[in-house]
Amino acid sequence: MQAIAKLKPGPGLNLIEVPVPVPGINDVLIRIKRTSICGTDIHIYNWDAWAAKTIPAPMVIGHEFVGEVAAVGSNVTTFQIGELVDGEGHIVCGVCRNCLAGRRHLCKDTKGVGVNRPGAFAEYLCLPSSNAVKVDPTISLDVLSCFDPLGNATHTALQYDLVGEDVLITGAGPIGCMAAAIAQQAGARKVVVTDVNPDRLALAQRMGATRVVDVSKEKLPDVQHEIGMKEGFDVGLEMSGNPRALNDMIDNMAHGGRIALLGIMPERAAVDWNKVVFNMLTIRGIYGREIYATWYKMQSLIQRGLDITPVITHRMPFTDFERGFELMRSGKSGKIVLNWEV
Ligand code: NAD
Ligand code: ZN
Numbered sequence: 001m002q003a004i005a006k007l008k009p010g011p012g013l014n015l016i017e018v019p020v021p022v023p024g025i026n027d028v029l030i031r032i033k034r035t036s037i038c039g040t041d042i043h044i045y046n047w048d049a050w051a052a053k054t055i056p057a058p059m060v061i062g063h064e065f066v067g068e069v070a071a072v073g074s075n076v077t078t079f080q081i082g083e084l085v086d087g088e089g090h091i092v093c094g095v096c097r098n099c100l101a102g103r104r105h106l107c108k109d110t111k112g113v114g115v116n117r118p119g120a121f122a123e124y125l126c127l128p129s130s131n132a133v134k135v136d137p138t139i140s141l142d143v144l145s146c147f148d149p150l151g152n153a154t155h156t157a158l159q160y161d162l163v164g165e166d167v168l169i170t171g172a173g174p175i176g177c178m179a180a181a182i183a184q185q186a187g188a189r190k191v192v193v194t195d196v197n198p199d200r201l202a203l204a205q206r207m208g209a210t211r212v213v214d215v216s217k218e219k220l221p222d223v224q225h226e227i228g229m230k231e232g233f234d235v236g237l238e239m240s241g242n243p244r245a246l247n248d249m250i251d252n253m254a255h256g257g258r259i260a261l262l263g264i265m266p267e268r269a270a271v272d273w274n275k276v277v278f279n280m281l282t283i284r285g286i287y288g289r290e291i292y293a294t295w296y297k298m299q300s301l302i303q304r305g306l307d308i309t310p311v312i313t314h315r316m317p318f319t320d321f322e323r324g325f326e327l328m329r330s331g332k333s334g335k336i337v338l339n340w341e342v
Contacts, residue, residue, distance in 0.1 A: 003122035021126035030067040034145035062121030063089035063114035066144035089113040104291040151289035153178035163187035168233040171240025172200035243269035317342040
Protein backbone atom coordinates (compact mmCIF):
# COMPACT_ATOMS: atom_id res chain seq x y z
CA MET A 1 0.00 0.00 0.00
CA GLN A 2 1.03 3.64 -0.35
CA ALA A 3 1.75 5.70 2.76
CA ILE A 4 3.27 9.04 3.78
CA ALA A 5 6.24 8.47 6.07
CA LYS A 6 9.11 10.14 7.85
CA LEU A 7 11.95 7.98 6.57
CA LYS A 8 14.88 9.43 8.50
CA PRO A 9 15.60 12.24 10.99
CA GLY A 10 15.40 15.64 9.28
CA PRO A 11 12.83 17.78 7.41
CA GLY A 12 10.39 16.40 4.81
CA LEU A 13 8.15 13.40 4.22
CA ASN A 14 8.02 10.70 1.52
CA LEU A 15 5.27 8.80 -0.26
CA ILE A 16 6.41 5.17 -0.09
CA GLU A 17 5.21 1.61 -0.62
CA VAL A 18 4.84 -0.41 2.64
CA PRO A 19 3.12 -3.73 3.45
CA VAL A 20 -0.57 -3.61 4.49
CA PRO A 21 -0.54 -4.06 8.31
CA VAL A 22 -1.87 -7.38 9.65
CA PRO A 23 -4.51 -6.94 12.38
CA GLY A 24 -3.86 -8.65 15.73
CA ILE A 25 -6.66 -10.62 17.40
CA ASN A 26 -8.13 -7.48 19.05
CA ASP A 27 -7.58 -5.09 16.12
CA VAL A 28 -9.57 -3.69 13.24
CA LEU A 29 -7.98 -3.01 9.86
CA ILE A 30 -9.35 0.24 8.42
CA ARG A 31 -9.33 1.14 4.73
CA ILE A 32 -8.66 4.89 4.85
CA LYS A 33 -11.00 7.19 2.90
CA ARG A 34 -9.97 10.71 3.99
CA THR A 35 -7.29 12.15 6.26
CA SER A 36 -6.69 15.71 7.34
CA ILE A 37 -3.40 17.45 8.12
CA CYS A 38 -2.80 18.55 11.72
CA GLY A 39 -0.37 21.11 13.15
CA THR A 40 1.41 18.15 14.75
CA ASP A 41 2.10 16.73 11.28
CA ILE A 42 3.75 20.06 10.39
CA HIS A 43 6.03 19.76 13.44
CA ILE A 44 6.93 16.27 12.20
CA TYR A 45 7.46 17.51 8.63
CA ASN A 46 9.71 20.36 9.86
CA TRP A 47 11.51 18.04 12.31
CA ASP A 48 11.62 20.50 15.19
CA ALA A 49 13.09 19.66 18.62
CA TRP A 50 9.81 18.03 19.79
CA ALA A 51 9.62 15.81 16.66
CA ALA A 52 13.30 14.86 16.92
CA LYS A 53 12.86 13.54 20.45
CA THR A 54 9.43 11.94 19.86
CA ILE A 55 9.08 10.39 16.38
CA PRO A 56 10.65 6.96 15.86
CA ALA A 57 11.66 7.37 12.19
CA PRO A 58 11.16 5.50 9.91
CA MET A 59 7.41 5.59 10.52
CA VAL A 60 4.14 6.29 8.68
CA ILE A 61 2.58 9.45 10.21
CA GLY A 62 -0.92 11.03 10.44
CA HIS A 63 -3.75 10.66 12.95
CA GLU A 64 -6.84 12.49 11.61
CA PHE A 65 -8.84 10.09 9.46
CA VAL A 66 -12.06 8.33 8.54
CA GLY A 67 -12.33 4.98 6.82
CA GLU A 68 -14.21 1.72 6.67
CA VAL A 69 -13.56 -1.57 8.43
CA ALA A 70 -11.74 -3.89 6.01
CA ALA A 71 -10.96 -6.80 8.38
CA VAL A 72 -11.31 -7.65 12.06
CA GLY A 73 -9.21 -9.75 14.45
CA SER A 74 -10.59 -13.06 15.74
CA ASN A 75 -11.64 -11.58 19.13
CA VAL A 76 -13.52 -8.65 17.61
CA THR A 77 -17.29 -9.08 17.61
CA THR A 78 -18.42 -5.43 17.76
CA PHE A 79 -17.42 -4.29 14.25
CA GLN A 80 -18.54 -5.54 10.84
CA ILE A 81 -16.64 -5.28 7.57
CA GLY A 82 -17.78 -2.17 5.68
CA GLU A 83 -18.76 -0.11 8.74
CA LEU A 84 -17.70 3.55 8.64
CA VAL A 85 -15.32 4.37 11.48
CA ASP A 86 -13.29 7.17 12.90
CA GLY A 87 -10.64 6.47 15.50
CA GLU A 88 -9.48 7.82 18.82
CA GLY A 89 -5.79 8.41 18.16
CA HIS A 90 -4.78 8.11 21.81
CA ILE A 91 -4.14 4.48 22.65
CA VAL A 92 -4.24 3.98 26.41
CA CYS A 93 -2.76 1.26 28.61
CA GLY A 94 -6.05 0.06 30.13
CA VAL A 95 -4.43 -0.94 33.44
CA CYS A 96 -3.28 2.26 35.19
CA ARG A 97 -5.40 3.72 38.02
CA ASN A 98 -7.06 6.32 35.77
CA CYS A 99 -7.79 3.81 32.98
CA LEU A 100 -9.31 1.35 35.44
CA ALA A 101 -11.42 4.15 36.93
CA GLY A 102 -12.85 4.91 33.46
CA ARG A 103 -10.80 8.10 32.97
CA ARG A 104 -8.95 6.89 29.94
CA HIS A 105 -8.13 10.41 28.69
CA LEU A 106 -5.95 10.70 31.82
CA CYS A 107 -3.91 7.53 31.15
CA LYS A 108 -0.26 8.02 32.12
CA ASP A 109 0.97 5.80 29.26
CA THR A 110 -0.90 7.19 26.23
CA LYS A 111 0.58 6.32 22.82
CA GLY A 112 -0.31 8.46 19.79
CA VAL A 113 -1.26 7.06 16.36
CA GLY A 114 1.15 8.59 13.83
CA VAL A 115 3.30 9.95 16.68
CA ASN A 116 4.51 6.94 18.72
CA ARG A 117 3.17 4.19 16.41
CA PRO A 118 2.33 3.87 12.69
CA GLY A 119 -0.22 6.39 11.50
CA ALA A 120 -3.20 6.97 9.22
CA PHE A 121 -1.62 8.65 6.18
CA ALA A 122 -1.81 5.31 4.42
CA GLU A 123 -4.26 3.20 2.47
CA TYR A 124 -4.77 1.00 5.55
CA LEU A 125 -4.44 1.52 9.32
CA CYS A 126 -4.51 -1.05 12.11
CA LEU A 127 -6.10 0.04 15.39
CA PRO A 128 -7.19 -1.74 18.60
CA SER A 129 -10.95 -2.23 18.16
CA SER A 130 -11.48 -0.35 21.44
CA ASN A 131 -10.15 2.76 19.66
CA ALA A 132 -12.42 2.55 16.61
CA VAL A 133 -15.55 4.71 16.76
CA LYS A 134 -18.63 4.06 14.62
CA VAL A 135 -19.80 7.25 12.96
CA ASP A 136 -22.96 8.50 11.25
CA PRO A 137 -22.55 7.85 7.50
CA THR A 138 -24.82 10.81 6.68
CA ILE A 139 -22.06 13.17 7.90
CA SER A 140 -19.66 14.13 5.07
CA LEU A 141 -16.35 12.24 4.90
CA ASP A 142 -14.42 15.51 4.90
CA VAL A 143 -16.04 16.57 8.18
CA LEU A 144 -15.55 13.09 9.68
CA SER A 145 -11.84 13.28 8.87
CA CYS A 146 -11.66 16.34 11.16
CA PHE A 147 -13.24 14.69 14.22
CA ASP A 148 -9.92 14.48 16.05
CA PRO A 149 -9.36 18.29 16.15
CA LEU A 150 -13.12 18.90 16.43
CA GLY A 151 -12.85 16.72 19.53
CA ASN A 152 -10.08 18.98 20.91
CA ALA A 153 -12.32 22.01 20.27
CA THR A 154 -15.36 20.31 21.84
CA HIS A 155 -13.48 18.99 24.86
CA THR A 156 -12.01 22.44 25.54
CA ALA A 157 -15.10 24.55 24.80
CA LEU A 158 -17.42 22.42 26.93
CA GLN A 159 -15.20 22.38 30.05
CA TYR A 160 -17.31 25.14 31.57
CA ASP A 161 -20.95 26.20 31.38
CA LEU A 162 -21.11 28.72 28.52
CA VAL A 163 -24.79 29.65 28.61
CA GLY A 164 -25.07 33.44 28.89
CA GLU A 165 -21.31 33.82 29.36
CA ASP A 166 -18.83 36.05 27.54
CA VAL A 167 -16.15 33.88 25.97
CA LEU A 168 -12.68 34.84 24.77
CA ILE A 169 -10.90 32.50 22.34
CA THR A 170 -7.23 33.28 21.66
CA GLY A 171 -6.02 31.78 18.36
CA ALA A 172 -8.20 31.46 15.25
CA GLY A 173 -6.54 28.32 13.93
CA PRO A 174 -8.85 25.49 12.84
CA ILE A 175 -9.44 24.50 16.47
CA GLY A 176 -10.15 28.05 17.69
CA CYS A 177 -12.57 28.59 14.77
CA MET A 178 -14.43 25.33 15.52
CA ALA A 179 -14.56 26.30 19.21
CA ALA A 180 -16.16 29.64 18.27
CA ALA A 181 -19.00 27.83 16.49
CA ILE A 182 -19.41 25.39 19.41
CA ALA A 183 -19.53 28.25 21.95
CA GLN A 184 -22.25 29.95 19.90
CA GLN A 185 -24.26 26.73 19.63
CA ALA A 186 -23.81 26.10 23.37
CA GLY A 187 -25.47 29.43 24.23
CA ALA A 188 -22.62 31.85 24.95
CA ARG A 189 -23.57 35.55 25.06
CA LYS A 190 -20.53 36.98 23.27
CA VAL A 191 -17.73 35.06 21.55
CA VAL A 192 -14.63 37.15 20.87
CA VAL A 193 -11.76 35.57 18.90
CA THR A 194 -8.22 36.96 18.65
CA ASP A 195 -5.38 36.27 16.23
CA VAL A 196 -2.69 38.17 14.34
CA ASN A 197 -3.47 36.58 10.95
CA PRO A 198 -6.25 38.35 8.96
CA ASP A 199 -7.15 35.22 6.94
CA ARG A 200 -7.67 33.25 10.12
CA LEU A 201 -9.74 36.06 11.67
CA ALA A 202 -11.97 36.14 8.56
CA LEU A 203 -12.53 32.41 9.04
CA ALA A 204 -13.45 32.92 12.72
CA GLN A 205 -15.96 35.55 11.62
CA ARG A 206 -17.52 33.05 9.20
CA MET A 207 -17.68 30.52 12.02
CA GLY A 208 -19.89 32.83 14.06
CA ALA A 209 -17.59 34.92 16.27
CA THR A 210 -19.40 37.98 17.66
CA ARG A 211 -16.25 40.05 17.14
CA VAL A 212 -12.80 39.17 15.84
CA VAL A 213 -9.75 41.08 17.07
CA ASP A 214 -6.35 41.48 15.41
CA VAL A 215 -4.28 41.94 18.57
CA SER A 216 -1.44 43.46 16.53
CA LYS A 217 -3.79 46.38 15.75
CA GLU A 218 -6.40 46.57 18.52
CA LYS A 219 -6.44 46.19 22.29
CA LEU A 220 -8.88 43.87 24.04
CA PRO A 221 -9.95 46.42 26.71
CA ASP A 222 -11.03 48.80 23.89
CA VAL A 223 -12.95 46.00 22.19
CA GLN A 224 -14.65 45.06 25.48
CA HIS A 225 -15.74 48.67 25.87
CA GLU A 226 -17.00 48.86 22.26
CA ILE A 227 -19.21 45.76 22.59
CA GLY A 228 -20.63 46.78 25.94
CA MET A 229 -18.64 44.50 28.25
CA LYS A 230 -17.68 46.04 31.57
CA GLU A 231 -16.27 43.27 33.76
CA GLY A 232 -14.15 41.00 31.59
CA PHE A 233 -14.61 37.56 30.05
CA ASP A 234 -16.22 34.76 32.05
CA VAL A 235 -14.58 31.93 30.11
CA GLY A 236 -11.28 31.85 28.19
CA LEU A 237 -10.27 29.18 25.67
CA GLU A 238 -6.55 29.44 24.89
CA MET A 239 -6.00 27.96 21.42
CA SER A 240 -2.87 29.67 20.09
CA GLY A 241 0.02 28.26 22.11
CA ASN A 242 1.37 31.82 22.24
CA PRO A 243 2.38 33.20 25.69
CA ARG A 244 1.37 36.72 24.68
CA ALA A 245 -2.15 35.48 23.94
CA LEU A 246 -2.36 33.75 27.32
CA ASN A 247 -1.26 36.94 29.06
CA ASP A 248 -3.83 38.95 27.05
CA MET A 249 -6.41 36.48 28.28
CA ILE A 250 -5.38 36.66 31.92
CA ASP A 251 -5.42 40.48 31.70
CA ASN A 252 -8.97 40.51 30.32
CA MET A 253 -10.80 37.93 32.46
CA ALA A 254 -13.59 38.76 34.89
CA HIS A 255 -12.82 38.06 38.53
CA GLY A 256 -13.48 34.37 39.06
CA GLY A 257 -13.02 33.71 35.33
CA ARG A 258 -12.31 30.19 34.11
CA ILE A 259 -9.66 29.36 31.50
CA ALA A 260 -9.18 26.14 29.53
CA LEU A 261 -5.68 25.86 28.10
CA LEU A 262 -5.35 23.74 24.94
CA GLY A 263 -2.55 25.63 23.13
CA ILE A 264 0.87 24.11 23.65
CA MET A 265 3.16 26.80 25.08
CA PRO A 266 6.92 27.02 24.73
CA GLU A 267 8.64 25.56 27.79
CA ARG A 268 8.32 27.69 30.93
CA ALA A 269 6.24 30.46 29.30
CA ALA A 270 5.72 33.18 31.91
CA VAL A 271 2.43 34.63 33.18
CA ASP A 272 1.59 37.24 35.80
CA TRP A 273 0.62 34.84 38.58
CA ASN A 274 -0.60 37.58 40.87
CA LYS A 275 -3.43 38.34 38.44
CA VAL A 276 -4.42 34.67 38.68
CA VAL A 277 -4.27 34.89 42.50
CA PHE A 278 -5.94 38.25 43.12
CA ASN A 279 -8.64 37.71 40.47
CA MET A 280 -9.25 34.11 41.57
CA LEU A 281 -8.88 32.69 38.07
CA THR A 282 -9.13 28.98 37.35
CA ILE A 283 -6.74 27.58 34.72
CA ARG A 284 -7.27 24.01 33.56
CA GLY A 285 -4.99 22.20 31.11
CA ILE A 286 -6.73 20.22 28.36
CA TYR A 287 -5.33 17.20 26.56
CA GLY A 288 -6.89 15.30 23.67
CA ARG A 289 -10.51 14.30 23.96
CA GLU A 290 -12.54 12.56 26.64
CA ILE A 291 -12.78 8.90 25.66
CA TYR A 292 -15.59 8.59 24.56
CA ALA A 293 -17.82 11.30 26.00
CA THR A 294 -16.34 13.93 23.67
CA TRP A 295 -17.05 11.69 20.66
CA TYR A 296 -20.73 11.39 21.65
CA LYS A 297 -20.99 15.14 22.14
CA MET A 298 -19.32 16.20 18.89
CA GLN A 299 -21.27 13.79 16.71
CA SER A 300 -24.47 15.09 18.29
CA LEU A 301 -23.40 18.73 17.78
CA ILE A 302 -22.86 18.02 14.05
CA GLN A 303 -26.17 16.14 13.77
CA ARG A 304 -27.89 19.13 15.38
CA GLY A 305 -26.51 21.59 12.84
CA LEU A 306 -22.98 22.56 13.87
CA ASP A 307 -21.32 23.38 10.55
CA ILE A 308 -17.52 23.15 10.47
CA THR A 309 -17.22 22.98 6.67
CA PRO A 310 -15.91 26.60 6.33
CA VAL A 311 -12.81 25.48 8.28
CA ILE A 312 -12.00 22.95 5.53
CA THR A 313 -10.34 25.19 2.95
CA HIS A 314 -8.59 22.67 0.68
CA ARG A 315 -9.19 19.16 -0.60
CA MET A 316 -6.72 17.17 -2.71
CA PRO A 317 -5.62 13.62 -3.56
CA PHE A 318 -3.06 12.15 -1.14
CA THR A 319 -0.49 12.11 -3.92
CA ASP A 320 -0.48 15.94 -3.73
CA PHE A 321 0.48 15.89 -0.04
CA GLU A 322 3.57 18.11 -0.60
CA ARG A 323 1.29 20.92 -1.83
CA GLY A 324 -0.99 20.39 1.17
CA PHE A 325 1.90 20.61 3.64
CA GLU A 326 3.25 23.70 1.86
CA LEU A 327 -0.15 25.43 2.14
CA MET A 328 -0.50 24.47 5.79
CA ARG A 329 3.01 25.75 6.56
CA SER A 330 2.16 29.10 4.91
CA GLY A 331 -0.66 29.76 7.42
CA LYS A 332 -2.97 30.48 4.47
CA SER A 333 -5.26 27.53 5.03
CA GLY A 334 -7.70 26.00 7.46
CA LYS A 335 -7.99 22.21 7.47
CA ILE A 336 -6.61 20.41 4.41
CA VAL A 337 -8.26 17.08 3.58
CA LEU A 338 -6.38 14.38 1.63
CA ASN A 339 -8.51 11.94 -0.37
CA TRP A 340 -7.28 8.30 -0.34
CA GLU A 341 -10.05 7.01 -2.63
CA VAL A 342 -8.37 8.12 -5.84
P1 NAD B 1 -2.75 26.74 14.71
O1 NAD B 1 -1.29 26.87 14.90
O2 NAD B 1 -3.30 26.47 13.35
O3 NAD B 1 -3.47 28.07 15.25
C1 NAD B 1 -2.93 28.90 16.21
C2 NAD B 1 -3.33 30.34 15.86
O4 NAD B 1 -2.86 31.21 16.89
C3 NAD B 1 -2.71 30.82 14.54
O5 NAD B 1 -3.75 31.24 13.65
C4 NAD B 1 -1.82 31.99 15.00
O6 NAD B 1 -1.77 33.06 14.04
C5 NAD B 1 -2.53 32.44 16.29
N1 NAD B 1 -1.73 33.32 17.14
C6 NAD B 1 -0.38 33.48 17.16
N2 NAD B 1 -0.06 34.46 18.04
C7 NAD B 1 -1.21 34.91 18.60
C8 NAD B 1 -1.51 35.90 19.58
N3 NAD B 1 -0.57 36.62 20.19
N4 NAD B 1 -2.82 36.08 19.91
C9 NAD B 1 -3.79 35.36 19.32
N5 NAD B 1 -3.56 34.41 18.38
C10 NAD B 1 -2.28 34.19 18.03
O7 NAD B 1 -3.22 25.63 15.74
P2 NAD B 1 -4.51 24.67 15.83
O8 NAD B 1 -4.29 23.46 15.02
O9 NAD B 1 -5.77 25.44 15.66
O10 NAD B 1 -4.32 24.25 17.37
C11 NAD B 1 -4.43 25.22 18.39
C12 NAD B 1 -3.43 24.98 19.50
O11 NAD B 1 -3.80 23.79 20.22
C13 NAD B 1 -1.98 24.74 19.06
O12 NAD B 1 -1.11 25.34 20.02
C14 NAD B 1 -1.85 23.23 19.11
O13 NAD B 1 -0.50 22.83 19.29
C15 NAD B 1 -2.69 22.92 20.31
N6 NAD B 1 -3.23 21.55 20.41
C16 NAD B 1 -3.25 21.00 21.64
C17 NAD B 1 -3.82 19.75 21.83
C18 NAD B 1 -3.90 19.18 23.20
O14 NAD B 1 -4.26 18.00 23.32
N7 NAD B 1 -3.61 19.97 24.24
C19 NAD B 1 -4.38 19.06 20.74
C20 NAD B 1 -4.36 19.67 19.48
C21 NAD B 1 -3.80 20.93 19.33
ZN1 ZN C 1 -3.65 3.92 31.44
